[in-house]
Amino acid sequence: MKLPLANHNFYLFSLQIVLMASLLSCQTGSQGSNQQADMETPQDSAAAQQVAFLTTLSNTLATPPRTPMLHTPKEYGLDYEEVVIEAADGVKLNAWFIPAESKKLVICNHFSPANRAGFPGHQEPFTYAGGFEVNFLPKYKALQEAGYNVLAYDMRCHGQSETGSEGVSGVGYFEWQDVLASLTYAQNWEETADMEVSLQSMCMGANATLLAMQKEPAAFKEVKSWIVIQPLNGKTYLERVFERMGVDQEQGIAAFGEIYTEMTGLKVDDHDMRGQMGGVQIPTLMVQVRNDMNSRASDIQEMFDKIAVEDKDIIWIEDTEWRFKGYQYFSDHPEEMVAWYDKH
Numbered sequence: 177m178k179l180p181l182a183n184h185n186f187y188l189f190s191l192q193i194v195l196m197a198s199l200l201s202c203q204t205g206s207q208g209s210n211q212q213a214d215m216e217t218p219q220d221s222a223a224a225q226q227v228a229f230l231t232t233l234s235n236t237l238a239t240p241p242r243t244p245m246l247h248t249p250k251e252y253g254l255d256y257e258e259v260v261i262e263a264a265d266g267v268k269l270n271a272w273f274i275p276a277e278s279k280k281l282v283i284c285n286h287f288s289p290a291n292r293a294g295f296p297g298h299q300e301p302f303t304y305a306g307g308f309e310v311n312f313l314p315k316y317k318a319l320q321e322a323g324y325n326v327l328a329y330d331m332r333c334h335g336q337s338e339t340g341s342e343g344v345s346g347v348g349y350f351e352w353q354d355v356l357a358s359l360t361y362a363q364n365w366e367e368t369a370d371m372e373v374s375l376q377s378m379c380m381g382a383n384a385t386l387l388a389m390q391k392e393p394a395a396f397k398e399v400k401s402w403i404v405i406q407p408l409n410g411k412t413y414l415e416r417v418f419e420r421m422g423v424d425q426e427q428g429i430a431a432f433g434e435i436y437t438e439m440t441g442l443k444v445d446d447h448d449m450r451g452q453m454g455g456v457q458i459p460t461l462m463v464q465v466r467n468d469m470n471s472r473a474s475d476i477q478e479m480f481d482k483i484a485v486e487d488k489d490i491i492w493i494e495d496t497e498w499r500f501k502g503y504q505y506f507s508d509h510p511e512e513m514v515a516w517y518d519k520h
Contacts, residue, residue, distance in 0.1 A: 226431070233417075234436040238344050240289035243302060245335060246309070247293045249274050252317045259365075261329055263357040267340030271329035271358075273367065274316055278323040281371040282517060283358050284312070285328075285381030287406075287503055288345060291335030292328040297500060306498035311507055318510030324517060325371060329358055331381060344440050347410065347447055348383025355381070355388040359395050373398065374517055378405035378503055383447065389455030401459035401487075401520035403513065406468070406502045407479065410447025413470050420469070450475060453482035461516045462490040465502045489516075 249256035254274050261269040272292060286292060295310040296302050316326050330337040331354045333345040341350040355377070362368045377385040382404045389396055411429065418428035433444045460483050464476045473492075480490050491512065493502055506513040 227435075230432045230435050231439075234432060234439050237288075237347060238436070238440045240333065240345055242334065243289050243291060244296055244299075245291050245293040246296055247311060247313045248272075249313065249316065252313050254313075254317060254320055259327075259361075261354075261357050261361045263332070263340070263353045265340060265353055267332050267353070268338045269329045269332065269354055269357060270336040271327055271361075272316075274320050274326040274328070275367070276320045276323050276325045278325065279371045280323060280374070280517070281325040281327060281362060281368055282319055282374050282376055283327045283329075283362060284316070284376045285331055285355070285358070285378065285384070286312070286334070287379030287381065288331075288334060288347065290503070291330050293335075295500065295503070305500040308498075308500070308504070310500055310503045314507040315510050315513060318506075318514060319517075322514045322518070324374075324514075325368065327358065327362060327368065329354070331384070344442075345380070346440070346442060347380050347408070348387055348449075349442055349446050351380060351384035352387035352391060355385045356392055356395055359399075372400050374400045374520065375402035376405070376506075376513075377402060379408050382407040383449055383452075386449050386452040386455060389457070390452055393455060393457065396458060399458050401461070401517065403461045403463065403506075403516060405463040405505070406465065406471070406499065407449045407476075408447070408471060409449055409475050410444050412472055412475050414444065416470055416472070450479055450482070453479050454484065456483045457485060459485060459487035459520050461488070463493065463502055463505055464490065465493045465496055465499055467494075467497050468499045468502070469497045470499045487520075 249272060257273045257275075259271050259273050261271050263269065270292075284292070287295075289295070290310060292312065294312045295305075297305050298307060298309040312328065316328060319326050331351050332338060332340040333343070344350070359373065362371065362373055375385065385402070385404070386407060414429050414432055415425045417423075418425045429444060437443055462476065462480050464471075464473070466473050476490075480488065491505075493505060
């Protein structure tokens, strides 16, 4: 398997993720490595680089770096309370409760490697996704001003929450427990027990919510609606990585799959969300960057078409390839988000 360079944003995006993960991992001495390199043939060196790339990519997905939390609701003039949500397997999740003068609640999660505040994409070493910050606080403020209470939580292995799942992030595979925990918390905490609940889930959080809907459909019977932002299909993501790098997709996915399974116990197909849409039984608004370099619009359209409910819509974000623009969308355009929740 060869990994030729491609002059494209996507290659830079993938390479910078790997470089960032390498910088954040423990550093080792270089003298022995240099001596070994002197003895390697070009073929040996290329093979070693390929394995290193795939290993680091796998490690980045399985053990993402915890990114700094740059903002709090106080900064935006919002009252809030720090609360702790406990998942069924005992993992404790840190969260903000932002009160409003109503009986309406929106529960928000996030993508990886973000946290409940957002993602510091304008700061090194996190500039690989476009060089801009993703800040969730403006959308929380817009929700609160529109009369919605907000419960925003860090998923396991992210933000200030505990690790759990033997230190592995499952990109939704384990995190469905966090989604159910947030619903249970809202139903039982005296501050929110009588509130009407809506959801907002993105990427890893969206995948987790889809799995939770399949596993525990009764938990969503009273949920009014949800907004699902850019669910991610693992195989498509890898296909896009290898496609843009000029690598045979089948060989690349097979090689990655061996390393990923050995590292996590999970398979690439465990992250295919196209088969999970049957569990969606509530009004749904999807949001997606159409030309997202990590997915395909056809996948998202297929997922949308598989949603059985009639009350559904989709917002396509145009004129960008940067996936993280989708995560920032409602902080920049809160009126569409508020209009959806008001309708339901």
